[in-house]
Amino acid sequence: AQSVTQLDSHVSVSEGTPVLLRCNYSSSYSPSLFWYVQHPNKGLQLLLKYTSAATLVKGINGFEAEFKKSETSFHLTKPSAHMSDAAEYFCVVSGGAGKSTFGDGTTLTVKP
Amino acid sequence: NAGVTQTPKFQVLKTGQSMTLQCAQDMNHEYMSWYRQDPGMGLRLIHYSVGAGITDQGEVPNGYNVSRSTTEDFPLRLLSAAPSQTSVYFCASSSLRPTGLGTDTQYFGPGTRLTVL
Numbered sequence A: 001a002q003s004v005t006q007l008d009s010h011v012s013v014s015e016g017t018p019v020l021l022r023c024n025y026s027s028s029y030s031p032s033l034f035w036y037v038q039h040p041n042k043g044l045q046l047l048l049k050y051t052s053a054a055t056l057v058k059g060i061n062g063f064e065a066e067f068k069k070s071e072t073s074f075h076l077t078k079p080s081a082h083m084s085d086a087a088e089y090f091c092v093v094s095g096g097a098g099k100s101t102f103g104d105g106t107t108l109t110v111k112p
Numbered sequence B: 001n002a003g004v005t006q007t008p009k010f011q012v013l014k015t016g017q018s019m020t021l022q023c024a025q026d027m028n029h030e031y032m033s034w035y036r037q038d039p040g041m042g043l044r045l046i047h048y049s050v051g052a053g054i055t056d057q058g059e060v061p062n063g064y065n066v067s068r069s070t071t072e073d074f075p076l077r078l079l080s081a082a083p084s085q086t087s088v089y090f091c092a093s094s095s096l097r098p099t100g101l102g103t104d105t106q107y108f109g110p111g112t113r114l115t116v117l
Helices: none
Strands: A002-006 A010-014 A019-021 A023-027 A032-038 A044-050 A056-058 A064-068 A073-078 A087-094 A100-102 A106-111 B004-007 B010-013 B019-025 B031-037 B043-051 B054-057 B064-066 B076-078 B087-094 B112-116
Touching: A002 A087, A002 A100, A010 A019, A019 A106, A023 A032, A023 A087, A032 A064, A032 A073, A044 A056, A044 A064, A044 A073, A073 A087, A100 B043, B004 B087, B010 B019, B019 B031, B019 B087, B043 B064
Parallel strands: A010 A106, B010 B112
Antiparallel strands: A002 A023, A019 A073, A023 A073, A032 A044, A032 A087, A056 A064, A064 A073, A087 A100, A087 A106, B004 B019, B019 B076, B031 B043, B031 B087, B043 B054, B064 B076, B087 B112
């Protein structure tokens, strides 16, 4: 069994300040972990993926995430928020064979 | 490649009506899945398929049927729509073979917004 907990349902930051979106996971084996972004009324876009090659994963648009096995965490960060980053973010753990478990999402608001 | 396509984009049904949501992929992926997304929640797995002729239930399968007669297509059927099935539905596909983004990476369609009155 696997599960994902996104620790914050809403995060609000000012433009130009750092972003931290927190995710904890539970998996009975070495997981594949993902972050997706969803802009309002849009589909899902893959930000980045962890597959055990490196614990620090770089994604698109300046986002990165660090896999910490001891803490079962996969937090998403960005050094400087942009207005266009305002969206819903989902942490996802893959169970293989097309079965993924999604967190409930974190809504990121970016204030000017 | 068109990737994963879904039709229709929007649909309004009355309680008790039936309909089929279409999903197709042109990437020759083995795995295909259906999810629903409700407000304030992440996507939840309805049904999935590991290949033509093989399907299985996910987390929330009740009220939905699927079949997979070809690698490309994975339709989702609502036999008797209920207001509780009002949601946004996403189809996804992935490959067991290493691809540019590796195995396990799901490619999502644009979604179908379904309202049941």
